[in-house]
Amino acid sequence: MTWVVGGIAGWLALWAVNVRLARTGAARRLVPALFGVAVLVLWEGLVRGLGVPQVILPAPSVIAGTIAGNLPLLWSDFVQTIVKGALSGYAIGCTAAVAVAVAIDRSPFLTRGLLPVGNFVAALPIVGVAPIMVTWFGFGWESKAAVVTAMVFFPVLVNMVAGLQAADTMQKDLMRTYAAGYWATLVKLRLPAALPFLFNGLKIATTLALIGAIVAEFFGSPTRGMGFRISTAVGSLALPMVWAQIAVAALAGTAFYGIVAAIEARVTFWHPSQRGRR
């Protein structure tokens, strides 16, 4: 009982601190961090106090213990799924999408045709190609990279094509008065102007990449990888292990997104959406 009361009291106390902090407007980073801590405190208190069995919901401290005790295993799963599967597929898919976007941009006819098709395909459950890719490329990380490539291609393509049209007529006319050719205009004006759109697509693609790599492992994988570990751990009711993998996945996903967002802030510092943040 003390655990339940403690958990709820801890939650309320942290929430009160947050209300204070929000009023002063002092800490934009502290408030969400405290909110996260408050959720963990409440979780720990409720799980311990109500005696929730571990197969239903392990306490955060148990999960942290599992992570600390299985670092080599988690690392090898991380490398297999995120580094080999997700990142390589992400790189291939995004590069291909940008290249195709630049290529078809020369033809307005193709652009008009490809945009609606691309928009539609981007909304489709492309993750369904996972079993097909596994039969084509085998159980290794190559099939996961292929799934990720297929998943990230269209969102990035659609954003990049839209971005290449972002430079307005006045700016293009200015380039023409400088007697700039196609390539000079592309490199000096249109690619930089497309960057905010491109990064929008790249950020969406980070999440898709992780989902694709993990889902593809449900269709067949070597005996390591996060998706493989999750499905086998659920089978043996090793729930702390599942939660440990989820924590790693969440950290990796957040870090991946954060890195792309940080690069965006550096590269497109001139854009209105970034300027306000400094």
Add this chain to the structure above:
Amino acid sequence: MNGAVSRVLPVLAVLGAIVVLWYAGSVALNARLTLVTAERQGVELTLAQVVADTMVQDRPRLPAPHQVAVALWDGIVGEPPLSKRSLVYHGLMTLQSTATGFLMGVLVGILLAVGVVYSRVMDLSVMPWAVISQTIPIVALAPMIVVLSNSLGLGEAVGVENRLVSKTLIAAYLSFFPVLVGMVTGLRSPDAMQTDLLRTYSATGAQAFWTLRLPASVPYLFASLKVAVAAALVGAIVGELPTGAVEGLGARMLVASQFGQPLLMWASLFASAILAGGLILAVGGIERVALRRMGARE
């Protein structure tokens, strides 16, 4: 008329190009099996024969478009709609959890958005976590939600079968975020002049909400609903994959992949594409009716 042609023609051209590429791909990928079989039987094949054979294999690596079309047609029209082999039946199963999850996600998204707009603490503490929540590969949670809902009897509590809970929750999880973001923008979209006007009328907070903020947010809401419905479908299908579901388009793909039936796999994939298209069109239709009722001009 001319405008319609100039819009449709490029799309048709691109679709045509995709079909041509697809045929080329299926010839390239399936030719090896044809050649190996021919060699085993000691037959010499002409190029035309090889190409013809790549289009009619039972287990092609990449089925030709017309094979997929036939499999799709058989799955949709060829079987009685309620038979377990009918894609309509499995589509309805997926649609059911998509719709439930979508409604749940929309509701949660709108409520959170109202909280975020009206409470600074919520804004500061919920928004960053909402962003982080979307970077978590949710499918990782699917097997566990199944365990949870089975042991807690979550399904009985809310009146759906336990098997459906996980995919419904995943659909809701994926669809709440676009709604939250869209609604926060939408509820904040009335400008200072409009809120000042309401203040001169001495309107209460609730009145300002119902007469100004909510109507102003509707266009934003529908824009994000279209994203959310597609996300909900992805969630429902993905939720079927690792959970041993036996019904639904995702389960159909999984079964087809395990039993080596590529035609069925491709047919299910296209059935889910059709479902996605239908859902987006449906939301678009509702949007047009709603906006017209509210006095918007096209």
